[in-house]
Amino acid sequence: MLEPTDDKSDEGPSSTTGEQPSAANKRGATDRLVYKLVKVGDDGSVLPATEDEVFQSLVEGSSGGRAPSYIGGSDVNEDDEDEDGSDGSLDSNEDDSDGKEDPSFPSGREDLVAARQKLLSQLEVVDTMLLRVDAEEQQRVSVEDQIGTQLGHESNSPGYLNAGDAIGDYKRLRRPNPKYFDSDAGTDVVPPATTVPMTLSSSVGELIATGTSPEKQALQPSGLVAFPRTTSGWASQQSSIRTAGTQRARTVVAQKTFARKSNKVQVPGSVVVPAVNSMSNVASLDNLSIRELHEAFRSTYGRDTSVKDKHWLKRQISTGWSKQRDAALNAGAHAQLSSHIDLKLRPEQQLSAEQSLPSSTAATAMVSERDTVNDTQEPGTNGVGGTQGLVTNGVDSKQSPHRGLPLPVISPAEGFDASTPGSVNEMGSGGVQIAIFGEVVNTGKQVGGKRQRKPNRRYIEDEGEARPGTVLANGSRPGPVGSAGFGMSTRLSWRTVVTNGPADLIGQSGTLRGSTLRNSSQTNSLQGQRTKPSNGSLKRKAQGRAAKLVKMAHSAARAAQHDTEGTIRKVKFRLPAVPGREKDGWYELNRDAGDQVLCLLPVSSGDSTDLLQSLDSENGADAAGEQLIATVPTANGGTRRKHHRPWTLREVMTLVEGVARCGGGKWADIKKLAFSSVGYRTAVDLKDKWRNLLRASRAQLYPPKQGERKKQFTAAIPANILARVRELAALQHQVPPGAGAAGSTSRNGRSVYRK
DNA sequence: TTTAGGG
DNA sequence: CCCTAAA
Structure with missing residues (x-):
């Protein structure tokens, strides 16, 4: 599977957008495969429409062309789904430790169908597992909260600023289970942390299943503890963040390095390293001068920017990095992820839904970050939502070409902060996590196979x-x-x-x-x-x-x-x-x-x-x-x-x-x-x-x-x-x-x- | 770093 | 808009 998907992704940029989708549709028969293809295709082709898309296109160097195609609409939707799925999928995978299935996918497309059925059958089991895990996570979260509070961080400036900055840093976290977010703002923060380890691990290339051994997590005092385990790099980063001043110079250097590499991050092979670097780099963004930011921007996107706004630049750069990182990540692991995703997202629907997905798909269920669910409800999504419990609809209006729909508000990452004022300030680590969370959301899309949309923020219609x-x-x-x-x-x-x-x-x-x-x-x-x-x-x-x-x-x-x-x-x-x-x-x-x-x-x-x-x-x-x-x-x-x-x-x-x-x-x-x-x-x-x-x-x-x-x-x-x-x-x-x-x-x- | 002014 | 002096 991987190979095909990868190829497609690669092709995506080069080939016309239109083609891929069509191809995907044709293949519709195989869920997974198709799905992936579509995603990839979307990423490659569709992306341009969105910010993220644009960025990616820039990054990829692909081109231009693609402009306005509506293709994005359908594709985008799928993308969203993917994301959601990915989040869920990760959990499921790790939790289940279903490695078995993964192998099957890779082996053959045809196998996929069988595998899928199998998976579906197992889905319930997985869900159960997930629930358990979630419960554990919650516990953990609660613990983390306490810790976070204790830590107290220097977060200084207005929450929104921090959020934005931080966001850039950690992008690719697995998204916390929507359920939690929805339920309460306070706890919301935590989930991200939990997720972090997961993500990191994935990025690293080793899948550590936090989920796999829930007990371990529970045992661990806090999310923080988990981090170190996951990736040494991560831990260091955090430290660096806190003691930014000290390491400033060093980090800067690192960043530059990263930036250069970043362009090429897309290449599958290099995935792991880049990811780590990116993390550190992001952390250092704060310290960069505007000049440096411009440089970073250029290295990241391959073009100059006239924008002078520091915050803006930071956001853009971090977004770019995260995307790259994601892309890399995807390249490395996406096969598994995608498979899981599919499973998790829509067990039932998958069979039927898959076909439909391409066209209508509303679903996107991105998990909303805490509150953020915005839903414009589209007809198709309901089913999904039911499955997951949450359906967020497209974050992006893009998904649905219809402009007419007014989109309800989505709470942006910042919004999040606002929602949970008290907690935000208090948590040192927590703040980071939040930011991360938001970032994830923000991040637009990914080059590789994953999608992602950025919209943490809400979109409203201009019309x-x-x-x-x-x-x-x-x-x-x-x-x-x-x-x-x-x-x-x-x-x-x-x-x-x-x-x-x-x-x-x-x-x-x-x-x-x-x-x-x-x-x-x-x-x-x-x-x-x-x-x-x-x-x-x-x-x-x-x-x-x-x-x-x-x-x-x-x-x-x-x-x-x-x-x-x-x-x-x-x-x-x-x-x-x-x-x-x-x-x-x-x-x-x-x-x-x-x-x-x-x-x-x-x-x-x-x-x-x-x-x-x-x-x-x-x-x-x-x-x-x-x-x-x-x-x-x-x-x-x-x-x-x-x-x-x-x-x-x-x-x-x-x-x-x-x-x-x-x-x-x-x-x-x-x-x-x-x-x-x-x-x-x-x-x-x-x-x-x-x-x-x-x-x-x-x-x-x-x-x-x-x-x-x-x-x-x-x-x-x-x-x-x-x-x-x-x-x-x-x-x-x-x-x-x-x-x-x-x-x-x-x-x-x-x-x-x-x- | 931000503000005021000139070009 | 950009650039720069002054605070």
Whole structure:
């Protein structure tokens, strides 16, 4: 089996996506085989659609092509299933110590069927075993919790940050049994730990069955103890994490090394080592400078990124690593895993389901991390859910091509933290585990055979249709700002406004300004910054139209892609308690595509509040992020690329809200709160944008003389927003917007701003 | 590191 | 947007 699957996987990238699926279908007869093939095929072919997919494709170097294929839809679903299955399967395997079966699979495809039946028959037994194991795990978990608490960790920063970082580190953990998660948040954390050993072992290549000897686990005091046993590397890593400072240098080096290797990790043979390295590497990510992060990013994905956001980079890199690791892992062990997976996932359905899977498959049952189950229920999934107890549906909207379905919320890893505030802080090890957990989820897909989707976070639809919900949110949103006008109503009105001018741009894509475009660039670019007002402006204008068109087309394309994906991710994260100010809720930024602002209502009145963030931008950012508009000659002679990412209306609104909340000048805070997921858009960018907004707002006051056409962008920004900007500026004593507000204004600010 | 400003 | 000085 392995060989075939592997081959397929390999082929996947090269061959067209479409082909594989079809092939898989044909083979449908054999469950397992087909299944694997499909997965593999999916990974190879489909992946591109998802972030993870994209990444993988990048990593793989495959290519490009694959774009928008819907293929992903069906395939994706399968992928999800696989994941679920994998998790379960691992347990079952180890627990059962069914090695017997495994051999059978490898031996022959045909055998598979027989084997499968056999397996199915045994399934019940296995399940029983699992239950027992689970029970033990729970015990263990409880123990771990205690330990974790004792350990107390330094986890410093806001939970969400940690989570994100940590996540990167440990990806591939086996997913805890959903049941646990669902039941309680508190314990949830633990399960991951339990799983960890498993994963590690698998990665290592030796399958240690934690499950196999449940008693042992039980005996062990804590999950931590288990780790060492599993992999020495792991233990060291943890230590390294805790004492990051000490080993920093060393780890960094390791990381680099890893990075290089990582590219090739895909190769099956090397699996074990890479995995270990990756772990350590990840741990060290925190310590890396932005420069190093970029390097790491490049080595990981084979391309540069313009993103400056450290957190974002870390996430991306860790994701990439995890993927690679997973891929490697899969290569090594996937045969067994897959077999088990199948068994576990859907015992009954397998027979019948398998066939159906390819097409509809909803199932995905990823285990949700604790809460996270989001379910959009799709018709097909029910059965599965029944089997497992949980069905999470596709994490990804991707699975289902239907964009229409609003996806309920999924709690992201961060969300998780939020959910279990107390525990999170307390547990040193626990925190790690959690992170890991989340990571696993996040991780998108795997190169090798395994799939994986990343969506820890929830996806929501971008489409306008989805908006209603959002709107509601807005309406409900606390109006601290006094943004009376803003709420949802704003949205509509804005839209209308937009229509006037560059409406198109603003519309779905939501970009505010038409003037600068990516394409406009090169020629422009040179002159671009350099160009002085007079000349430059004219030029810009001229280009403007063309550029707009291009831009529009582009945005449309992008929107379309999104649509395909159809989802936006929202993340809820826990805010660090801010002494001075309490944050109730924020608007969420979503992708460029959407105009809307989502608002998260304050969940807890207490110090901790949750915010929503848009992560989706991450995805896009990366891929899209690369948009380089122009290259600018640097003083030294190098040419530096200048990227232009038009601000979306949503972003602007978010920024405004941020200013209203945090005050002007608190760019870093705003960044963290509302733009943390974005990646591009640094605090500096926010500041610049605000400055521009101020200018615009001021400009608005002085009605452009008819003769002079002020910059068009003024038109793009809704008057009410500008008014609000002005208001805020005045209020905060920032540069007074208009004439009178502050005396200071008259002098410098004004003259300067004034053209 | 973050903020303010200039280009 | 980018870059850099200042805090």
